[in-house]
Amino acid sequence: MNKIASSSASRVAAVDAKIRIRNLTKQFHTKNGSFTAVDNISLDIAPGTFFMIVGPSGCGKTTLLRIMANLETPSSGTIEITQTDHTKPSNSMIFQGESIFPWMTVWDNAAYGLHMRKVPDAQIKEIVGHYLDRTGLTHFARAYPHQLSGGMKQRVSIARAFANDPEILLMDEPFSALDEQNKTLLQEELLRIWDETKKTVLFITHSVDEAVTLGDRIMIMTAQPGRTKAMIDVPFTRPRSVLELRHQPEYGELVYRIWGYLREEVQAAKARDEAKQVQR
């Protein structure tokens, strides 16, 4: 699935990077002309990193993730994901908004990837059972999504991605539709589940708080076209408790620092949107 790079440009690259992105560019051609969503991004992500991408809306972060997930093709550049086990899928995505199938029970939704890969039933039972337990959904295994709250639906989506046991996990603002309290709960659960396997995660968000709470490294993206603006290491140790973390003075400082980078990008994105409004 993943594109193997002819990586002549990898002179700086760490040899053991899990994800290697080189000169990735994506242009869209629409009736109103073409625009560059992702502009020449190069990136190395070490194995086991919880990698966050923060940027203003419309900065191309979702496009970047969709290219990683093989749902879009890049205009140029390469992506390389180191495959340690060729029976595993290269990536699984936790989507933004409602992405679990309304016509399947919680159990069948969580088992979807495993079913598609034709994993033996006994193994499916064990894996899905485990992740439903970890997400607190065991008693809802036979329920249909319309019987669940927004937070629980997103738990199913988390269970589905983790159960699929991919090389890397992609997360596209999975909590953006949730209220503040549910969001905090799910962030904590996500960290707890992630701690079991420490898979490499690429998580995009527009929330600086979320980036600092969850991430090991944070990439800040510029407004359109999306480029790398800054790269920040998050110093907090794991396992983390969301509330304890937010209580620390370093937390506030880091959020403040990131906002410093982000502010002008958000303003640029806003100015661009307003210019579009005027044109119409």
Added chain:
Amino acid sequence: MSTPTNSMRPSPQTVLRGPRARRLFRISAGGRDRIISIVSPLLLLVVWEVCVRTGLLDARFFPAPSRVFSTLVSTVQSGILWTHTWASLQRLFWGLLLGGIPALALGLAMGLYRPLRAVFDPIIAATYPVPKSAILPLILLIFGLGEASKIVMVAIGVFYPVCINAVAGVLEINKIYLDVGKNFQAGRWQMFRTIALPGALPIVMSGIKLGVGMGLILIAIAEMVGAKSGLGYMIWNAWEILAVEMMYVGLLVIAVLGFVFTLILNELERWIIPWKIDR
């Protein structure tokens, strides 16, 4: 409705004027509607009967319900009614299969694959508005006066609503589900089986309901022209020999069939679409 603190010690005034007092003399809105919907057709029959007996209605055109009923009883006893109903039901059944299955397959495939849509959309759009009854002579010419022509008529009637709804059903599926399928490495057949088919099913079911209704209309028409059995034939024959009560019996049976089909299809829908939200 009433808060527990108030209902503990109600004063005489509140008993009379409060919502509880009024509720004693009322049934729920749903219950009232149900009673009305049973009473009103019965009332119509009574008015009809009275009008015929008093000579307000011409009994040659509108025979009294009681006479229609006695004709119904005698046709049931002689077995004639059952013979005709059974003949129509068989044609309906085979017509449903013959039209419905290809319509479903083609519609889902059209929804999934743009090129297929480009090929078949104009053909369907051009032939759909042709009144199905207008093709009957052509169908008789091609398939003869036997069973085949009736079954084909039903099949044509069922085909369009099922096919058109299947296309719409697939196109209505939220794109994110297709992304999920791709991301979780669903193959073509798996995409079809786990996403396109179940995702389109609610809209396909309304297509099937429309199709069955259309089939019922067309079977009656087809049997009037080229058949020696069936409810359509029975009605037409009754007109030719001016057995007006018999005509009404035929109409009644077709109406009841339509009603029963709706009940069966609703039940089927609950069974095959357990995730439908309005339950």
